[in-house]
Amino acid sequence: MTIEDPVALALSGERFAARCRIRADDAAAALVRAREICLEQTVEFPDALIPNTAIREQIVGAPDAPVAVGDGAWDVTIRYPVEAAGGELTQLLNVLFGNVALQPGVRLMDIALPPALAQGLPGPRFGIRGLRRLLDVHDRPLLCTALKPMGLSAPALAQLAYELALGGIDLIKDDHGLADQPFSPFAERVPRCAAAVARANQETGRRCLYLPNVTAPAAAVGPRARAARDSGAGGLLFCPGLAGFDAMRGLAADDDLALPILSHPALVGGLALSPDTGLSPRMLYGRLNRLAGADAAIFPHLGGRFAFSAADCRDIAAGCTDAMGDTAPIFPVPAGGMKLARVRELCEFYGRDCMLLIGGDLHALEPGEDLVSRCRRFVALAAG
Amino acid sequence: MTIEDPVALALSGERFAARCRIRADDAAAALVRAREICLEQTVEFPDALIPNTAIREQIVGAPDAPVAVGDGAWDVTIRYPVEAAGGELTQLLNVLFGNVALQPGVRLMDIALPPALAQGLPGPRFGIRGLRRLLDVHDRPLLCTALKPMGLSAPALAQLAYELALGGIDLIKDDHGLADQPFSPFAERVPRCAAAVARANQETGRRCLYLPNVTAPAAAVGPRARAARDSGAGGLLFCPGLAGFDAMRGLAADDDLALPILSHPALVGGLALSPDTGLSPRMLYGRLNRLAGADAAIFPHLGGRFAFSAADCRDIAAGCTDAMGDTAPIFPVPAGGMKLARVRELCEFYGRDCMLLIGGDLHALEPGEDLVSRCRRFVALAAG
Numbered sequence: 001m002t003i004e005d006p007v008a009l010a011l012s013g014e015r016f017a018a019r020c021r022i023r024a025d026d027a028a029a030a031l032v033r034a035r036e037i038c039l040e041q042t043v044e045f046p047d048a049l050i051p052n053t054a055i056r057e058q059i060v061g062a063p064d065a066p067v068a069v070g071d072g073a074w075d076v077t078i079r080y081p082v083e084a085a086g087g088e089l090t091q092l093l094n095v096l097f098g099n100v101a102l103q104p105g106v107r108l109m110d111i112a113l114p115p116a117l118a119q120g121l122p123g124p125r126f127g128i129r130g131l132r133r134l135l136d137v138h139d140r141p142l143l144c145t146a147l148k149p150m151g152l153s154a155p156a157l158a159q160l161a162y163e164l165a166l167g168g169i170d171l172i173k174d175d176h177g178l179a180d181q182p183f184s185p186f187a188e189r190v191p192r193c194a195a196a197v198a199r200a201n202q203e204t205g206r207r208c209l210y211l212p213n214v215t216a217p218a219a220a221v222g223p224r225a226r227a228a229r230d231s232g233a234g235g236l237l238f239c240p241g242l243a244g245f246d247a248m249r250g251l252a253a254d255d256d257l258a259l260p261i262l263s264h265p266a267l268v269g270g271l272a273l274s275p276d277t278g279l280s281p282r283m284l285y286g287r288l289n290r291l292a293g294a295d296a297a298i299f300p301h302l303g304g305r306f307a308f309s310a311a312d313c314r315d316i317a318a319g320c321t322d323a324m325g326d327t328a329p330i331f332p333v334p335a336g337g338m339k340l341a342r343v344r345e346l347c348e349f350y351g352r353d354c355m356l357l358i359g360g361d362l363h364a365l366e367p368g369e370d371l372v373s374r375c376r377r378f379v380a381l382a383a384g
Numbered sequence: 385m386t387i388e389d390p391v392a393l394a395l396s397g398e399r400f401a402a403r404c405r406i407r408a409d410d411a412a413a414a415l416v417r418a419r420e421i422c423l424e425q426t427v428e429f430p431d432a433l434i435p436n437t438a439i440r441e442q443i444v445g446a447p448d449a450p451v452a453v454g455d456g457a458w459d460v461t462i463r464y465p466v467e468a469a470g471g472e473l474t475q476l477l478n479v480l481f482g483n484v485a486l487q488p489g490v491r492l493m494d495i496a497l498p499p500a501l502a503q504g505l506p507g508p509r510f511g512i513r514g515l516r517r518l519l520d521v522h523d524r525p526l527l528c529t530a531l532k533p534m535g536l537s538a539p540a541l542a543q544l545a546y547e548l549a550l551g552g553i554d555l556i557k558d559d560h561g562l563a564d565q566p567f568s569p570f571a572e573r574v575p576r577c578a579a580a581v582a583r584a585n586q587e588t589g590r591r592c593l594y595l596p597n598v599t600a601p602a603a604a605v606g607p608r609a610r611a612a613r614d615s616g617a618g619g620l621l622f623c624p625g626l627a628g629f630d631a632m633r634g635l636a637a638d639d640d641l642a643l644p645i646l647s648h649p650a651l652v653g654g655l656a657l658s659p660d661t662g663l664s665p666r667m668l669y670g671r672l673n674r675l676a677g678a679d680a681a682i683f684p685h686l687g688g689r690f691a692f693s694a695a696d697c698r699d700i701a702a703g704c705t706d707a708m709g710d711t712a713p714i715f716p717v718p719a720g721g722m723k724l725a726r727v728r729e730l731c732e733f734y735g736r737d738c739m740l741l742i743g744g745d746l747h748a749l750e751p752g753e754d755l756v757s758r759c760r761r762f763v764a765l766a767a768g
Contacts, residue, residue: 003540003544003747004540004543005536005537005539005540006537006539007537007538007539007540009535009537009567011566011567036689040689041561042534042535043535044530044532044533044534044559044561044743045532045533045743045744045747046744049533049747049748051533054535055535058535059533059534059535083565083566084561084565086563086564087564088563088564088600088604090600090601090623090626090627091561091563091626093626093651094599094626094650094651095561097651098561098625098626098650098651099650101625101651101652102653102654102684102690102691103689104657149426149427149433149434149439149443150426150428150439151393151426151427151442152387152389152435152439153389153390155390156387156388159387159388175428176478177426177428177468177478177482179472179474179475179478180470180471180472181468181469181470182395183391183467215474215475216472216474217472217473217474217633217634218602218628218630218631218634220472221602239474239478241482241485242474242475242478242628243630244602244626244627244628246601246602246627247602249602250601250602250603265486266478266483267478267482267485267655268485269485269486270485270655270662271651271654271655273486273661274661277654277657278654300486305424305487307486359428359429360428360430360433363387363429363433364430364433
C-alpha cells in the first residue's frame with residue numbers, strides 16, 4: 001500500500017520510554033508481543049500497511065531486548081518519539097497505555113521522559129519539600145484526616161474541622177465523597193471549614209491546612225478551586241480517576257491558585273489491581289500522580305480495607321519519592337482503614353517522608369478521650 | 385461516638401441502584417460484603433461510628449437480598465440516596481464505584497437511576513435514531529473508519545478522508561492517537577479533513593461525517609470542539625478514560641455544539657478486563673457511555689486484537705441499546721482489528737443497529753482495488 005504524503009516527516013529523534021511487563025513463553029515471544037505494542041500504541045496499523053519508511057522508523061515505538069523477571073514475565077522497554085505525545089498529558093497517557101490497557105498479559109511498570117517532554121509537565125508545585133515548608137513540619141510524617149461522614153451539615157463538619165485542627169492534624173481534607181450535595185453544599189461547607197481551621201490555627205499557632213474536594217464536573221473544577229482559595233482553603237483534594245488527570249495537572253500549574261494537591265485514587269485505582277494487566281501500583285500511584293501535579297498520593301496500605309502487598313506499598317512509596325528527572329518527590333499517603341494502633345508500624349515502614357491518613361479511627365474514642373485529645377495522641381505517636 | 389449536628393438531615397427517600405456481583409462463600413457472606421460496600425461508598429465509616437440514626441437510615445446504601453448467579457458469585461442490588469450523587473456525574477460515579485473499584489471480588493454490573501437523578505443526566509443528544517437521521521441511513525449498519533496512521537501530514541490525511549468519503553463510509557473519525565502533534569496539528573488537520581469530506585459529499589450527494597478527536601488537556605476540550613464545529617466537522621471523537629467522562633457529558637449537553645459523539649475506550653477499558661473486579665463490559669461500554677452522552681461506543685469485538693467473549697459483546701450491545709429510562713439507545717461499535725471478511729458475521733451478530741468500524745483492513749488492498757473501491761465493497765457487504 002502507498003499513501004502519498006506531500007510533506008516529509010522529520011522528527012527530533014528524541015524518545016520517551018515505557019517499561020512494559022509482558023507475560024510470554026520466552027524472550028522471543030515477549031519481543032513479538034512488544035513489537036505489536038509498538039504498533040498498537042502509535043500507528044494502529046499492521047506493519048505491512050505502514051505507508052512509508054519515515055513513519056516506520058520515526059513514529060512506531062522501538063523495543064529494547066526483553067529482560068527476564070521470572071514467573072514467565074519479561075520486561076521490555078519501548079521507546080516512543082516525544083512528538084507522538086504532542087506535549088499533552090492526555091495523549092502521552094494514550095501512547096503509554098491507551099489501547100494496551102484493554103489487553104491482558106501486559107502491564108505498564110514505569111516510564112522515563114526526556115527533558116524535551118518533561119519540561120511541559122513540571123509536575124508537583126510543592127512536593128515533599130514545599131509542603132513541609134508550608135506546614136513548617138520537618139521532623140516527622142505529616143498527619144492527615146478526612147471530614148466525614150457524608151450526611152453531616154456544613155456547620156457540623158466545620159466544628160469537626162476545628163477540633164481536628166486544634167488537636168494538631170496537619171492536613172484536613174474533605175472526605176472524597178463530599179461534593180456539592182444538598183446536606184453540605186460546597187459554597188457553604190468550604191468557607192465554614194476554612195474559617196474553623198483558621199480559628200484553630202490562631203489558637204495553636206500552627207499552620208493546619210484545609211483541603212476541600214474539588215472533584216467536580218469538568219466545567220466546575222476551576223471555579224470551585226478558585227472559590228476554595230478565596231475562602232481560605234490551604235490545598236485541594238482531587239480524584240483524577242473521576243475528573244481527569246489533566247484537570248489535576250491544570251490545577252497544579254495554575255499560578256493564581258498555587259495550592260498543594262492531594263490525589264485520591266477513586267475508580268482509577270482499579271487499573272492497578274491485577275498483576276498481569278493495567279498499571280503497576282508504582283506507575284499509577286507514584287509516577288502518574290507526580291506527572292499530573294499531585295503533591296501527595298493516597299493509596300491503600302496493606303492490612304486495611306484493600307488489597308496491596310508490602311512489596312506493592314514499597315513500590316508505591318518509591319514511585320512517589322525516587323528520582324524522576326527534575327520532577328519533585330511527593331508524599332506517599334498510606335490509607336484505607338488505618339488505625340492509631342498502626343502508626344508506629346507505618347512510620348517504620350515508610351520512614352519520615354510520608355503522610356499518614358487516619359479517618360474513622362480518630363473518632364473511635366477510648367474512655368476519657370475526646371476528639372482533640374485523640375488527635376494529640378496521633379501526633380505524639382507519629383513524633384515517635 | 386456523637387458528632388453533634390445542629391441541622392437535621394431530611395432527604396427525599398429516592399434512591400438509585402447499583403447491581404454488584406460479589407464473590408462469596410454463601411448468601412450470608414455476600415450480604416456482609418454488600419453491607420461493607422454500602423458503608424464504603426457513602427459514609428466511609430464503620431457502622432458503630434456513624435454519628436446518628438438519620439445518617440445511618442438516609443445516607444448509607446441499602447442492599448437487597450443476594451441472588452445466586454453461580455460460580456460462587458452473588459448479585460446484590462444496593463440502593464443509594466439520590467442526594468449522595470449531588471446531581472453530578474463525577475460524584476455519581478464515585479458513589480457507584482469510587483472506592484470499591486480498588487477492591488477485588490466485587491464488580492459493578494449495572495445501574496438504574498430514578499427520574500430525579502436521570503433528568504440531570506439526559507445522555508446522548510442523538511442516539512441511534514438521531515444519528516441515522518443525520519446520515520439519512522436507515523436500513524443497514526453504519527460504517528465507520530479512522531484516519532491513520534499517525535505520522536501522516538494533514539494534507540495526506542485529508543486526501544484519505546476524501547477517498548474514504550467518496551467510497552461511501554458514513555463516519556470518518558480521527559484515529560484516537562491523532563491529537564495536536566507537530567506532524568498533523570489539530571488546527572491544520574481538522575479544517576482540511578472537514579473540507580475534504582464536504583467535497584466528497586458534494587460529489588456523492590451523501591452526508592458522510594468527519595469526527596475529529598477532541599480528547600485533549602482539560603482546558604482545550606471545549607475550544608477544540610468549537611473549532612471543530614466551526615471547521616465543518618460533523619461529530620466528535622472522545623476518549624473519556626483519558627479526558628474524563630464528565631468532559632464528554634459536557635460536550636453532549638452543549639446546545640451550541642450539537643454534534644454527535646463517538647466514545648473510544650482508551651485506558652478506561654482496562655477496568656472491564658477481569659471478571660471479578662471493575663465494571664462489567666455492559667456497564668462500562670454501554671451504561672456509562674450512555675449516561676455520559678456518547679451516541680456510539682467503540683469496544684473490542686471478539687477475535688480481534690483484544691480479549692472479549694461473545695457473551696461480553698452481546699452484553700455490551702444490550703447495555704448500549706436496551707431500556708434505560710428515557711436515555712436514548714446508542715450504537716455499539718465493535719472494533720479492534722475487524723476485517724472486511726468479517727462484515728457479514730458482524731451484521732448477523734449485532735443486527736442492523738450497530739456501527740462497524742474497520743481501520744487498517746480498508747487499506748489492505750487486493751489486486752485491482754483502490755481505497756475507494758474497497759470502501760464500496762465494505763458498503764455492499766454491510767448492505768447485505
